[in-house]
Amino acid sequence: MSQYKALEEKIKACRKCDLRSTCTQVVPGEGNEKAAIMFIGEGPGEKEDKLGRPFVGAAGKFLDEMIGLIGMKREDVFIANVVKCRPPGNRDPMPEEAEACWPWLLAQIKIINPKLIVTLGRHAMERILPNQKISQMHGKALRREITGLGKQVFYALYHPAAALYQGSLRETIKTDFKKIPKILKVIDKGDGEENKKKEIQMNADRFSDENKQESLF
């Protein structure tokens, strides 16, 4: 059994919060265990809860489309959520539920060790970049130190479901998605694995600087 599969078994057996008592099944996430890109959504919805897979509803369809836009397939990336069990009636996950589930997400990130973590929507962004506005943070890659994880490059995007009820966001999400290949290239070029542990300010400033971002992407 792979290290990831062993983790998945533990996630499926989790009872750390009350969500497990109301959901149908745990949705740990799925994809390539060696993915360069890991997407993090909010939590399973009705269809995900039924099928045990992340992003398989309408928002998932749009996400698949966006992944296709950057020349990849769902099987190439890894898709997870902040909470692994569906909140009743699709309500927002409560802070204590997200907190209880956080060690699982951390463990997933550690095993998959992606080059880039893409947060989808406010809730996923809040875990990584607390107290920020998604309207200001979307489309900017940032290198951040996360306790228990070390330095990682994060990229915040609007949630694909937002495009479904606010059509104007569709183009914004597309534009942000299209920057991903370039971000991966920059990570590869300037910030190889051996540099990960060093104190380099890498592209944090470069990525987050509006003006320079223009010239980069």
Ligand code: URA
């Ligand atoms: N929305 C999410 O945030 N995650 C899913 O898995 C499905 C919809």
